[in-house]
Structure formats: structure tokens, C-alpha cells
Amino acid sequence: MRRVDLGWMRVFVEVGRAGSLSEAAHRLNITQPAVSYQIRRAEGEFGVALLLRKARGVELTPEGRALHDILTRAVTQVDALAEALRPQPRRKTLRLCTDYAFSSLWLMPRLHLFRAAHPELELQIVALQHAGTRAEGEMAVVFASRAELGPEAVQIMPEAVVPVCAPALRAGLPDGVLPDAPLIHLDAEPGAIWFDWTSYQRTLPRARDPRRARGDLRCNTYALVIEAALAGQGVALGWRGLVDRLLARDQLVEAGPELTNPDRGYFLVANAPHDAGAEALCSWLRAEAGLPSG
Template sequence: MRRVDLGWMRVFVEVGRAGSLSEAAARLNITQPAVSYQIRRAEGEFGVALLLRKARGVDLTAEGRALYDILARAVTQVDALAEELRPQPRRKALRLFTDYAFSSLWLMPRLHLFRAAHPELELQIVALQHAGVRAEGEMAVVFANRAELGAEAVQIMPEAVVPVCAPALRAGLPAGVLPDAPLIHLDAEPGAVWFDWPSYLRALTLARDPHAERGDLRFNTYALVIEAALAGQGVALGWRGLVDRLLARDQLVEAGPELSSPERGYFLVATGPRDAAAEALWSWLRAEAGLSSG
């Protein structure tokens, strides 16, 4: 049994799909005479006409249709397998270091916007208790005093806190009055640069029954602090920018006066020159923070 030479197979399938020798030639990026030659080879292999030539385009004969139905599936499957097996070029990978609070409460709700704007980039978020850049060319969003950072650091969120709690804890109280409820603390190392409950109460000269502290809660990550507040377990300090979305949805409500420290907050920092990919992330973070490009 003589085996059929299949070198013309893709050309025949493309002619069947296009219904035109010239269109098939354009799709395959070859000349029309080359397409005609391959069709003649196919018809010679089978000894029957596979195409009906018309004034404009071609139709498949019954024999051509039977052959096309087999080969079209095969060509499609081969192309899909080749796509699966070929090594894919790695997308440019970016790393952004930040802390748990910023990554979960500010970045995650917006991350789909960056991915939609830059599908060609692969972004790795590295959340740490104390974030900072680790290598040349990397980028971080850090909470710090302005004086601790270089001139290139860009403040994207000044520190401003307001007590927040579940709506049920705040019901019936006058505006600005701190509910008589457990305080939810974020544990931090001595000398932390952000507001905590003791510094907040001192700054606003708000008195509190010392015995009330027996029912307070303490967590080592801010995400857990907010989860506890959402669950109605007490009152937490809410950082503007991090809890705004929850306040807008009335999942949390303000439960006391605001306190701010403009020289502190979240800053965007980087080391070394930024390539095009890093510049795209830098500009996007600035824009999402409401800053002009730069």
C-alpha cells in the first residue's frame, strides 16, 4: 500500500477554510502559484478533483469535503499541541515589597486594574511585616517618617487615623464619641513610627477607664485587626486610605475624632534606575494614589 505524501495538508486545509486560493496564499504568506501547486499535488495523490473552481473562489467537491473534515481537525489539534509544547517567552517579572496592611487593604482591591492595563507584565507582591527594597532596581511601598527616606521617595498616603467599628457598636452615640467597647490593638515593636491606641488617646487627651483594658484584643497583623472590627469585637484605629472602602460600604463606621501626622505615611521608594516595566508600575501606583505622573 502506497503511503500518501502529506506535505500539502496545511495548504489544502487553508484553502478549504478560505474558499479562495489567493486568500489562502495571503494567510500562509506564500504565492498563489505555490498554493495551486500544492492542491494539484493533493489531487494527484487521490486521483480525484478536490476543488471546484468558480469565477470567484473555489468550493470543495464531495471528496474534498470528506478529506477536509479529517484534516481540519488534525491540523487544529497539531497547532494546539505545538502551542502547548513550545517554550513560552517569560513575561517581565516585577517585584513590589510592601506590608500586610497595604497589600491586603489598598493594593488587592485595585490589582486587577494594573493587570488589565499591563497584561504583558508579571507582578509579584512580597508582603512582609517590615517592607523595604532588597536589591538594585526593586520597588517598595513602606510606612515611614519622611526624614528616614531619600529625596526620591514619593508619599502616596499621609498618615491619618480614625477609630472605626462595626455599625452596631456605634448605634445611638453622638458623633465623635468613642464607644465604650474593647480596643483592638496592633502589636508592634517598641518605637513604632505609627499611631497606636496609647499615642492616639494621649494626643487627643481622651480619658479611658483603666479597667476597660482587660477586655482589649491584640493582633500582630493589621488585617486581623480589621477583621476583628468587622466582626464587632471592638474599636480599631483605621488608617485613611486603607479603610476608606470599608467605610464607604458602611461595613465599618467612624467612631471618634481623626488624628493625622502629615510627615508620616506610606511612601513609594525604589533603588537604581527604573526600566520601562518598573516605570509602568511606578506611574500606576502614583496615579491610583491620586498623584500626577512623575
């Protein structure tokens, strides 16, 4: 039995899909005479007409339709197999280091926006208790004072804290008695540079009376501090930017005056070299923080 020469298969399938020799030529990036030649070869192989030439385009004959159905499945399966077998180019991986608080409360609720805009990039988020060290080429969002970082660091969130608690707990706290409420503390190493309840209470007109204060709660991560506040366990210090979404939804409410330190806060830092992916992530972080680009 003489075997059929199959070199024309893809051309025939594309002509059937397009319904036009010229459109098939355009899709295959070959000339129309080359398409016509391959169709003649196919018709010569089977000894029957496979296409009907019309004023506008072409139409498959019944024999052509039967052949087209078989070949479309075959060509599609071959293309799928080839795609699966070819080595896939490794996608660029961007690594961003930050702390637990920033990653869980600020970054994750909006990260889908960056991923939708840049599906070609693979992003690795490394959350640490304190994101202070980075490898070559890595980016980080760190809480620090301006003096600690170089001139290239960009402040995306100045430090501003406000006491926050669950609405039901706030309703039971008369104005001016915040020092007597149960407080939720973030455990930190000695010498931590951010506000804590000790430094915050120094700014209040009345010191906390230990005899009237109810039992406090201590947590080793800021995410746990906020979870405890949401559950009505006490009053926490809420960092602007991190708790804004919860305040806007009335899941938390303010329970005292704001305290700020514009020389501290979250800074975006990056170790050279930069590439297009890193620049895209930096620009997105700046935009989400409300900063101008560049």
C-alpha cells in the same frame, strides 16, 4: 503502495477555511500562485478535483470536503503538540514588597485591574510585617517618614487615621465617650513611627478613664485589627486609604476625629534598574492612588 506527499496539507486546509486562494495566501504569507501550485499537487496526488473554482472564491468538492475534515483535525493536533513541546519564553516577574496591611486592604481588592491590563507580566507580592528591605531591581510600598527615604520615593498615601468600629457598636457609644470604649491595638516594636492609641488619645480633650474603660484587645497584624473591628470587638484606628472601601460600604463607621501627619505615610520606592514592566506597575500604583503620572 505509493505514499502520498503531504507537503501541501497546510495550504489545502487554509484554502478550505478561507474559501479563497488569495485569502489563504494572505494568511499563510505566501503568493497566490504558490497556493495554486500546492492545490494542483494535492489534486494530482488523489487524481480528483478537490476544489470548484467560482467567480468569487472556491468551494470544496465532496471529495475535497472529506479530505479537508481529516486534514483539519490532523493539522490542528500537530500545531497543538508543537506549541506544547516548544520551550516557552520565561515571562517577566515583577516583585513587589509591602506590608500585611497595605497588601490585604489596599492592593488585593484592586490588583485584578493591573493583571487584566498586563497579562504578559507575572507578579509576585511579598507581604512582610514591615517591608523595609529590598533587593536590586525590586519595588516596594513602605510605611515611613519622608526623612527616612531618598528623593526618588513617591508618597502615595499620607498618614491620616480615624477611629472606626462596627455600626452596631458605634450606635451604643454616645458622642464624646470614645476613650471609654474597648480599643483594639496593633502590637508594634518600641519606637514605631505610626499613630497608636497612646499618641492618638493625647489629642483628645478628655483622657481615658481606666476605671470606666472596658477590656481592650491586642493583635499582631493590622488585618486582624480590622477583622476584630468588623466583628464589633472594639474601636480601631483606621488608616485612610486602607479602610476607605469598608467605610464606603458602611461595614465600618467613623467613631472619632481624624488625626493626620503629612510627613509620614506609604511611599513607593524602587531600586534601579527599571524596565517597561516595572514602569507599568509604578504608573498603575500612582494612578490608583490618585497621583498624576510621571
